[in-house]
Amino acid sequence: MSTPTFIFSLLLLLPLLFVSLASAANGSWQLLQKSIGISAMHMQLLRNDRVIMFDRTDFGPSNLKLPGGKCRNDPADTALKVDCTAHSVEYDVLANKFRALTVQTDVWCSSGSVMPDGNLVQTGGFNDGERRVRVFSPCRTCDWTEIPNGLAAKRWYASNHLLPDGRQIVVGGRGQFNYEFIPKIPVANTINLPFLSETNDKGIENNLYPFVFLNVDGNLFIFANNRAILLDYVNNKVVKTYPTIPGGEPRSYPSTGSAVLLPLKNLKASAIQAEVLVCGGAPKGAYLQSLKGVFMKALDTCARITITDPNPKWVMETMPLARVMGDMILLPNGNVLLINGAGSGSAGWEQGRNPVLSPVLYRPNNVIGSRFETQNPTTIPRMYHSTATLLRDGRVLVGGSNPHAFYNFTGVLFPTELSLQAFSPAYLDAKFKNLRPTIVAPKSMSGIRYRKKYTFQVTIPGGKVDGNSISVTMFRPAFNTHSFSMNQRLLVLGNDKVTALGNSVYNIDATTPRSGNLAPAGFYLLFVVHQDIPSQGIWVKLS
Numbered sequence: 001m002s003t004p005t006f007i008f009s010l011l012l013l014l015p016l017l018f019v020s021l022a023s024a025a026n027g028s029w030q031l032l033q034k035s036i037g038i039s040a041m042h043m044q045l046l047r048n049d050r051v052i053m054f055d056r057t058d059f060g061p062s063n064l065k066l067p068g069g070k071c072r073n074d075p076a077d078t079a080l081k082v083d084c085t086a087h088s089v090e091y092d093v094l095a096n097k098f099r100a101l102t103v104q105t106d107v108w109c110s111s112g113s114v115m116p117d118g119n120l121v122q123t124g125g126f127n128d129g130e131r132r133v134r135v136f137s138p139c140r141t142c143d144w145t146e147i148p149n150g151l152a153a154k155r156w157y158a159s160n161h162l163l164p165d166g167r168q169i170v171v172g173g174r175g176q177f178n179y180e181f182i183p184k185i186p187v188a189n190t191i192n193l194p195f196l197s198e199t200n201d202k203g204i205e206n207n208l209y210p211f212v213f214l215n216v217d218g219n220l221f222i223f224a225n226n227r228a229i230l231l232d233y234v235n236n237k238v239v240k241t242y243p244t245i246p247g248g249e250p251r252s253y254p255s256t257g258s259a260v261l262l263p264l265k266n267l268k269a270s271a272i273q274a275e276v277l278v279c280g281g282a283p284k285g286a287y288l289q290s291l292k293g294v295f296m297k298a299l300d301t302c303a304r305i306t307i308t309d310p311n312p313k314w315v316m317e318t319m320p321l322a323r324v325m326g327d328m329i330l331l332p333n334g335n336v337l338l339i340n341g342a343g344s345g346s347a348g349w350e351q352g353r354n355p356v357l358s359p360v361l362y363r364p365n366n367v368i369g370s371r372f373e374t375q376n377p378t379t380i381p382r383m384y385h386s387t388a389t390l391l392r393d394g395r396v397l398v399g400g401s402n403p404h405a406f407y408n409f410t411g412v413l414f415p416t417e418l419s420l421q422a423f424s425p426a427y428l429d430a431k432f433k434n435l436r437p438t439i440v441a442p443k444s445m446s447g448i449r450y451r452k453k454y455t456f457q458v459t460i461p462g463g464k465v466d467g468n469s470i471s472v473t474m475f476r477p478a479f480n481t482h483s484f485s486m487n488q489r490l491l492v493l494g495n496d497k498v499t500a501l502g503n504s505v506y507n508i509d510a511t512t513p514r515s516g517n518l519a520p521a522g523f524y525l526l527f528v529v530h531q532d533i534p535s536q537g538i539w540v541k542l543s
């Protein structure tokens with residue numbers, strides 16, 4: 001190659017180099033699988049770094065055959081009585097591989113929680129699946145087991161939450177203005193919750209998949225439509241009624257916004273504060289308009305409230321992008337990622353338009369007005385029935401999108417999406433390698449207890465480490481579907497002491513949360529965060 005040609009080639013390369021660096025600064029996207037054969041409508045990360053996904057059984061044949069020539073014989077199925085394809089998979093994050101799982105009955109628009117033992121207990125669905133309870137124990141060859149009539153009532157579009165006593169609560173669902181517990185003790189029973197009928201907009205609903213969070217006082221914060229209550233579920237008493245979000249626009253399915261319990265901090269304080277952030281949704285009328293082919297702009301506001309305040313008030317903020325059907329994912333460093341969804345229309349078949357391709361980062365600790373930052377866009381629309389979940393390595397796994405009743409890959413505006421992608425937030429950039437902690441010991445912990453001090457040994461390659469900017473966090477992996485991550489919470493343990501041992505090795509002492517109200521028992525991902533840059537997580541079991 002002559003010198004001028006060489007220089008010319010270099011010049012050609014420069015923009016490429018620049019693009020990849022620039023794209024890393026606001027996060028980057030990676031296609032993991034072009035097709036896993038099913039559309040990931042529901043997702044849950046389990047303690048073996050595998051993600052359980054499922055869609056529904058009555059979509060017709062999926063693109064993934066059941067192994068060994070197996071077929072499902074289901075006379076009650078509305079699409080196929082004999083179906084030799086899978087509607088659930090287990091995705092192995094570390095190997096980037098997947099295998100087919102077998103659901104026997106319809107799991108469409110259902111809900112679930114991982115129990116303290118690490119087993120996923122899923123509840124409900126549609127048709128023959130509406131009262132099923134299904135259990136998945138994580139192991140290399142395990143499959144679903146199903147419990148007929150495991151639920152007292154049919155549950156479709158309900159929300160679940162794990163409780164401090166180790167049971168899970170199942171709240172609402174279509175036509176169900178009540179809740180129940182799993183396991184049911186001593187018998188299946190439903191308990192009325194008038195709040196769910198009060199928030200039900202006739203003919204539209206706007207109160208399904210309610211946003212349910214366990215408050216630090218052990219009561220449940222339940223948000224539906226445009227308002228919330230604090231429920232003492234033990235005595236079935238509403239102990240607080242929160243104001244309506246200013247403007248009164250609906251935020252729950254099908255006017256689907258999203259919500260998170262913001263990271264819980266200062267865990268040793270006698271009174272711990274808890275805040276909830278609700279973002280996006282569709283304005284009043286959007287659902288009915290979208291059925292007529294008119295797609296109203298999604299909501300571009302978030303509402304934030306301190307749910308532990310004696311006199312709580314919503315504080316409004318404006319997002320850079322309007323979003324309906326978005327997901328809100330807590331990141332290990334305490335920031336929130338808004339991802340997936342549409343810029344107009346509503347949840348429902350073919351009812352969303354203008355895919356929002358760019359995620360947005362929200363920094364809860366910044367001053368109002370400087371919290372949002374738009375991230376680099378994907379090329380794949382993730383509309384109705386898309387999902388997102390945080391992985392142990394800090395990436396966010398994204399899948400699904402199927403705004404029609406079948407596996408339609410052509411002839412529709414937004415084809416059924418079988419791919420999996422990962423979004424890598426900017427904290428994963430190579431340029432932060434000197435700041436990034438690596439947890440060297442322990443590699444995992446099976447028996448951490450409440451209110452106990454533990455030592456985590458990390459390496460941080462960069463020269464001077466500021467002990468004030470090191471924090472230990474614990475993340476509870478969530479059951480994600482329909483823009484809501486059930487059980488998602490992040491506990492900021494901070495640090496009690498940082499000891500430099502030389503050679504870039506540090507011991508970090510941190511104290512676990514004091515009770516199951518703060519952190520229900522079970523598996524968490526524990527991270528060490530240094531100057532906003534998280535380590536990879538380790539699995540810990542809190543009991």
Ligand SMILES: *[C@@H]1O[C@H](CO)[C@@H](O)[C@H](O)[C@H]1NC(C)=O
Binds near residue numbers: 021023
């Ligand atoms: C990241 O995005 C922000 C806008 O949200 C922009 O101001 C900034 O220049 C971007 N950074 C890079 C390196 O692309």
Ligand SMILES: *[C@@H]1O[C@H](CO)[C@@H](O)[C@H](O)[C@H]1NC(C)=O
Binds near residue numbers: 406407408410412
């Ligand atoms: C979608 O798939 C279903 C079932 O195969 C079929 O009946 C329907 O016509 C398809 N829709 C379009 C728009 O292709």
